[in-house]
């Protein structure tokens with residue numbers, strides 16, 4: 001749910017003024033399950049990445065560990081290794097390798113991929129590179145040209 005369903009939008013804007021990256025998204029445990037609360041002030045692509053990151057924490061059954069304070073607000077974060085795992089899985093959930101391979105074979109740019117899958121262009125570029133599909137498609141094309 002968007003955080004402005006829980007707190008006044010002005011509070012989120014004040015927090016953004018204090019520290020623009022202070023709050024992206026967070027997962028709260030409730031008696032009936034978990035809820036991911038995200039910052040509605042972020043652009044759609046970034047917001048979807050933040051939500052996928054939180055979903056990854058849930059899928060990976062990460063534990064909440066660190067309490068941080070920014071101004072009068074408190075935040076709970078995971079350790080560095082768990083954050084990296086959630087970043088990686090979150091990107092995979094948004095842009096699975098099969099999608100990336102198809103996009104690379106059809107010559108789609110990171111911008112086109114980002115628009116089609118409602119991610120940030122930065123995420124699309126990262127996943128195209130980190131997944132190895134650009135190298136794979138480059139080799140496929142080289143072999144195709146070398147064939148008699």
Ligand SMILES: [Zn+2]
Pocket residue numbers: 053054057077078082083086
């Ligand atoms: Zn996290």
